[in-house]
Amino acid sequence: MVSIFIFFSSQIACYILSLAKTPAFSVAGYILIYFLYDSSRWWHANVPELNYSFYISGTILVLAFHHRNSSESVFGDRIILLLIVLGVYYYTINFWAVAPDIHTYDALNFVKLLLVVIASVKLATSRHDLEKLIWAFTLGCAYIGYYILETGRTAYGRVEGVGVVDAPDVNGLAATLVIGAIFSLMLFWFCRGFQRLISIVCGALIVNALVLMNSRGAFLGVLTGAGWFVLQTYRSSFPIAHKKLKILSLVAAGATCLMLVVDQSAIDRFLSIKDEAEITKDKQTGYTRLYFWAAAFEMSKDFPFGAGARSFIVLSPEYISDDINTGSLRNRAAHSTWFQALTETGYPGLIILCLTFATAFIYLFRIKQSALILGSYPWHVLALGLEAAMIGHLTAISFLDRFRGVSLYILILMIVVCYRAGSVDSKIGRK
Template identity: 25%
Template sequence: MRDIFIFSAVLCILLATLRKPQIGILGWLWLSIMNPHKEAFGWIYSLPVLDMIAGVTFISVLINFKKAEKAMFHPIAIILLIFYFWACMSTIFATSFDLSFPRWIYFSKTMVFILLMLLFLNKKHWIISSIFVFVFAVGLTGAKGGMFTILTGGGYRIWGAPGTAWGDNNGVSLAVLMVTPMIFALKDVLDKKILRLSVYGTSFLSFICILGTQSRGGLVGIIGVSMAFFVRTKHKLVMGVLIFICGLGVLAFMPDSWKSRMETIQTYEQDASASTRIIQWNYAVQLANERPILGHGFYARFHQPLYQKYLTGIDKNRSVHSVYFQILEEQGYVGLFIYLLLMVTAIVSAHKVSKQAKQRDDLKWASSLLYFSQFSIVGFAFNGLTINVAYLDLYYYLLAFIVLLISHVKMELAADHTKTSQQTVLGT
């Protein structure tokens, strides 16, 4: 029954996409994040539904390209383009092209999708629709995981949808942490009280879900976001008291197993999983020092000659478990600089334009989404300290939303300025 329902939804998306490529983009967004067909376990499990929607979307894009509503070019998009170019160069000159190329294909698909978003979703209703899809695709796991954690007393870890890039407990903590601020921002998009209450409830359950993953990276991310909120807010006393109360509540609710696991954040030498990260991070630095400009390319750490040179007899050939060391070894020091510049530019731009949009009642929804999006990036930045998800599509979708929101605000402000100038001229 689940197979038939999902296939029917996909079929409807395909038919609607032929007329409007935006429908295909939203469908692609939903399926690429949530992978609902991977939870059906029937005949649709192996059906390439995402490729089907992508193919029809490309056809519709070619047919309707003249109707594209392009977003205004922004430094975020420029830096992202430069970073992708750098990734292409590191792949061409990769230490192991066979290891690097498949991962480059995955990243290129994400970049193509981002391009389509910026070309076709630059309208208020499409921007809001895409953010709702984004929030729903991850937020459903957050809501279910939060309820499960409450009902079980936090004794079990929360896992995500199978077949996704965020399927394990660490991935869930990261994905839900990124989405939770965006969920909360929807309070200024929805006008009915019951819908706003659902936003608050889902945000709370998502927060509990992050704790329920028992991911140390998730806790680091929560601390980072809390610090960012404290710095940004004008009500520091209230925020400080709220953080303190929440901390006490977490300690009172979560089981001893969770507390013991979180304590290892400060005691690397007492935890094998945590101590091996130090070894792998050192391995990343050694690789980067060999090729500091372009790096070794995607997945180079698994190239056996490099492993035998640096890790034989020290540790197994594991993942790097850090966004920053992952970029460092694969894209070099220059690539890491571009990556960090992209992150900082997105946060600063979102905050700046949010303040501008707040002055207009009709743009307060955009102001709220931009304001909270910066905390989503902060969550990714802190949680990414302990998990290697530098190319996770969710992060780049978030950057695309910020560019679209900024574009919409800038265009509205420019239109209002033009209208005011014309009225001034006519008045004189």
């Protein structure tokens, strides 16, 4: 009943607040639906079976049209233009996709996601709006942590039967929780009072879920993202009283909390990276994906403009050598967002994707520099937190097929909002 109450109360609140306060609440509602509502939830049968994401997406589009003249056009933004080009190109691939029916379905969902992202940029126009989106994402991840705390691991030592609409498997969901873990760290450093307490609770639930999930890619993502945040905060030239002591205390507290939740199963899973270091054809290990990546590269030579959605899964038996042990199936995923993008969209799509990521990091660098000049520490922390989350998420999805993952494009949305709102504040000298 708690889950059902959280779901309905959050949705009703977001609808009302998007009309009464700021339309950014509709975007927050979209993010919360992504985490809360899924057919895998045990309480799914106890709520009306409606397309809740469709209604909130429609609300976002209507509000974006209503507020079309309230801020600078989104079509002048480089990332938005790159996303438009990517969406149009991905849909065009349908003309030569190896599995046209599958590609049409996935392309429509991808284009709808990009439309919501672009419209959302129009609705979130300030630092406070950005903070609402970050909190919505963090609370959504915390709910997943709470849900996994209830269900626990299976007899096989993994979390199963928990996911979101585009990530039904545990590894894809864990990569999304990496963002939430880093956001919790940022909010703990950034917020005060009750909000800091909430960030601690969220972080504890998320980290505990990641431990139970035993996802090695997610472990690496948290290490790289959180490590980057702590390192850059330590090196920052902003005058903070007792900064070194605070950072050391933060690291010590984080390490202590991790020791409290980590168990032998998680330790063994992470250390298996070293145990499986030998690349072999006879046994399927984590390093078997190197053969998948090589096969994906060979496939790209035959399909330089991409072969469409899930094309590597369809064609992988033709490119993976018969003497490679791939487990019980020969049709395998590329196990990397980069190689997934390469096989599905070819070199043009991969270049567009890389340009999008590069532009996102340039945006964040500019905001950090501007914040430093103006002495605006809140903007600096937000930009650094988004940068660390992007680094951590990209690390995790380098071992997963998440090219069309919702969480990736929500993160890009936040970066665009940060850049646009931060640039406006810089022009008028706000802090």
